[in-house]
Amino acid sequence: MALAAEKELNQLKSLFVSMVSHEFRTPLEVILTSSNILDRYLDRLPPEKRKMQLRAIRKSVHRMNDLIEDVLLLGKLDAGRLACNPAPIDLLAVCRKAAAEIESAAGREGAIEIIAGALDDAAGDETLLHYILTNLLGNALKYSSPGAVVRFTVEHCGVDAKLVITDSGCGIPAADQLRLFTQFYRGSNVGQTPGSGLGLVIVQRCVDLHGGVVSCSSTVGVGTTFTVHLPLFDGTRIWRRRIEAPTNL
Numbered sequence: 001m002a003l004a005a006e007k008e009l010n011q012l013k014s015l016f017v018s019m020v021s022h023e024f025r026t027p028l029e030v031i032l033t034s035s036n037i038l039d040r041y042l043d044r045l046p047p048e049k050r051k052m053q054l055r056a057i058r059k060s061v062h063r064m065n066d067l068i069e070d071v072l073l074l075g076k077l078d079a080g081r082l083a084c085n086p087a088p089i090d091l092l093a094v095c096r097k098a099a100a101e102i103e104s105a106a107g108r109e110g111a112i113e114i115i116a117g118a119l120d121d122a123a124g125d126e127t128l129l130h131y132i133l134t135n136l137l138g139n140a141l142k143y144s145s146p147g148a149v150v151r152f153t154v155e156h157c158g159v160d161a162k163l164v165i166t167d168s169g170c171g172i173p174a175a176d177q178l179r180l181f182t183q184f185y186r187g188s189n190v191g192q193t194p195g196s197g198l199g200l201v202i203v204q205r206c207v208d209l210h211g212g213v214v215s216c217s218s219t220v221g222v223g224t225t226f227t228v229h230l231p232l233f234d235g236t237r238i239w240r241r242r243i244e245a246p247t248n249l
Helices: 002-039 049-078 092-104 124-143 199-210 235-244
Strands: 086-091 112-116 123-125 150-157 160-167 215-221 221-229
Touching: 049 199, 086 092, 086 124, 092 112, 092 124, 092 150, 112 123, 112 124, 123 124, 124 150, 124 160, 124 199, 124 221, 199 215, 199 221
Parallel strands: 112 150
Antiparallel strands: 086 123, 150 160, 160 221, 215 221
């Protein structure tokens, strides 16, 4: 068992080094190239081309920052330093905020279609829910063609909120679906699309903390659907938390 654990740890270290070296090299090259262009030709570049180079630098910095945030967040989850603290939330507003954030980051306003039913009296951890939604919506948009629309359905099913995110992207091969929630693992058909292989791991951990379930169905060349069930309408959860919470005397 010790040898198996050591082998798994060494494999994770190898995957981590490979992911970091690949995911940092490209944006660093962009930053270096753009900064050299600005340094050499600043006086001769028209304003729009200067802005283009600055946008490329900012985009690369954001990409590296997102990677660091994912690694730090996963570290907190692994260390048990993040807990689910349910509180009353406006579930539709949370969904709209996450969708707007992803659309803005991708520069594709209106690319996510939200279909929602009655969502009153929901309670959950808004921070964890935001991690779930932004990762799933971000992946759906990232792997879809530029003009495609991602469908995001939110339903009230008993004590659960049922969140369904469907894209018409490249799809996930059946063999890869078995390892979807493995750290640093990415599908064999992602090509040059950037990614850390951490997003779905974060989704799984946040869903688990909520006491929910996440599943995936996908067909290569057709698209992918992620379905998440979270007990956001179980009113006893907040009451139990209030009872169990220590009081300051």
